[in-house]
Amino acid sequence: MVDEEHADLSIRRQCELLQISRSGWYYKPKGESELNLELMRVIDKEYLEHPFRGVPSMTSFLINDCGYPINKKRIERLYKVMGLRSLLPGPHTSKPSPENKIYPYLLRNLEITHSNQVWETDISYVPIAKGFMYLMAVIDVHSRYIVGWSLSNTMSAEWCRNTIQECINNHGAPEIVNTDQGSQFTSDLFTGYLLGQGVTISMDGKGRATDNIYIERFWRTVKYEDIYLNEYRDGLKLQIGLIEYMNFYNNERRHSSIDEKRPCDLYQSKPHSTTSEAKVSASLESVKGG
Template identity: 60%
Template sequence: MKQCRRARKAHIDKANALSVTKQCEVLQISRSSHYYRKVPQSNLNLNLMRLIDEEFLNRPWKGVPRMTNWLQQDMGYAINKKRVERLYRVMGLSASAPGPATSKKGKGKKHKIFPYLLRNLNITASNQVWAMDITYIPVQGGYLYLCAVIDLYSRFVVGWSLSNTMTSEWCRDTVETAIGKYGKPEIFNTDQGSQFTADLFTEFITKQGIALSMDGKGRALDNIFIERLWRSVKYENVYLYAYQDGRACYDGLKQYFQYYNMERRHQSLAYEVPAQVYNRTKKEAA
């Protein structure tokens, strides 16, 4: 008997020997839709988060005090610093100069920091270096987190996913799907967020024979290409369409990433599209 998507999602079991990614494939549902559940917030908080998101995207050096002052003096909100601090935590923002860190640094035995491997590295082909990051996405009545994996040479987005929580499992499953489609990179770069330093994530990457690299603390320029991706995603899609719910957001982003990979010409790529550069210069996995 054919079941609806909601019924098929009910069969997913995180304790199962199969990963969530494989279970979603068997059940023929989107992994992104499995992870999405709306996160409620007050209308005031949602409005503030939307303003903070755009302001921080343009001025990532703004910490909580400066952002609070901007919201009070320039935007007319009678709010206190504690509210802004709380929203920064919810959104995964940190103004450690010169830019944002997507999530808190992991602590304890089950978290490990890896050295930064991209300094002075000459990136000459696709599948040489992939990078991953997470950003906040507003939707009507709530918000989501978007993670993406980008090939640094070609700017080709090899994987992405939506979720209402930032977990290592979610990040691992997104990378696993990307590897299944496009092979393995030689180096995989992230920030030092707890999702990426957790054993569950780091062991998955290293067991693939991939060298794991992590940005230096407070060094937004280490991951500059994916930060540029977030600007494009938000200004060319998310802010324009103000999605009503998670399903609409997923469908809209799916169309956007198809456009970004297959049609959007980049000045830095001599006005070629990412897919052309990626396919022409791809290093095959060993």
């Protein structure tokens, strides 16, 4: 799809037209050993099935059920790299910086009745051949519509801010955004932007990943229905595959949790600019025609 020898368009311009991050195109595998990459894939699948597993429980599973000759310190480090934490109360790896403000959780007993009332967002590890990337997605709770997403090599606050900014540019500002207490989401860069847009911030209670349940469920769906099935070779293939899957998820896939409707049937917004799907379609034609 991206032509390295295109006569008129640079790789940078082609990536911009296709809305493909150059971090995906120029992706270099992370410096993890083959064993660590294998362990991370096993951990990710087991965590989706049993998110109560913290480091001690996962270490026991890997040693006793899978036969890996590893220790707790290795798994503790991999949990940090992957951004995982157990659903059970107790110490977790997704921690705010001590100087960052924590906001109260506002969704308990809240009746969610319309689009753009509440968005949830989170970051998830995504395996690719000989490495991994991070996926951030933002879901509208009322409709289950994915209002935006992006990939990155690192979990930076700037990346998170830029992703939520694009969502708001495309769909308008929601009333509430709910996140976990990770340092990216508690940073002044991220929270300051939301407050400047008039958004109310809500954060999961400490050690309560279930407070962000809708985005957590989405990770399970996208991984089982797309990522694990396709075993993407590199960041660019992953980006292109996810563009197709997100379009399917939003506009074709019917969800039992919303009475077999499609997210697009329930989601209503007033876009500030052309939607991502339309941009991608027009950009593809532009690159092909160039």
